[in-house]
Amino acid sequence: MLIASLRFDVQPAKRHEFMSAVADVVRTVRESHGCLQCQFVSDCEHDNIFLVVSEWDGNLWLDRHLGSPEFKILRGTRILLREAPSLSVDEVLTRRGERRQVAPA
Numbered sequence: 001m002l003i004a005s006l007r008f009d010v011q012p013a014k015r016h017e018f019m020s021a022v023a024d025v026v027r028t029v030r031e032s033h034g035c036l037q038c039q040f041v042s043d044c045e046h047d048n049i050f051l052v053v054s055e056w057d058g059n060l061w062l063d064r065h066l067g068s069p070e071f072k073i074l075r076g077t078r079i080l081l082r083e084a085p086s087l088s089v090d091e092v093l094t095r096r097g098e099r100r101q102v103a104p105a
Helices: 012-030 059-066 069-080
Strands: 002-009 035-042 049-056 086-091
Touching (some): 012 049, 049 059
Antiparallel strands (some): 002 049, 002 086
């Protein structure tokens, strides 16, 4: 499994426009072949930092995503950002346990 993290530092005045565009793309990515999960998250300490974190069932599916129209839209948000988005890809060899919900304290 591969985890791709795409980080965005958005211009404050363009925040709403960015969020709208990326939310639409994420919905489509979630339905892509080989996509195990895709999340659009914000940094709780920095209002204009966002991440799109997606999990892929192998290199083939991630490579297809990186060449897809949806990924081109994500790259096209550059005009709304303070700097170019940064991409990191991590390979997960094993995952211990299942995802669990944490009970409230």
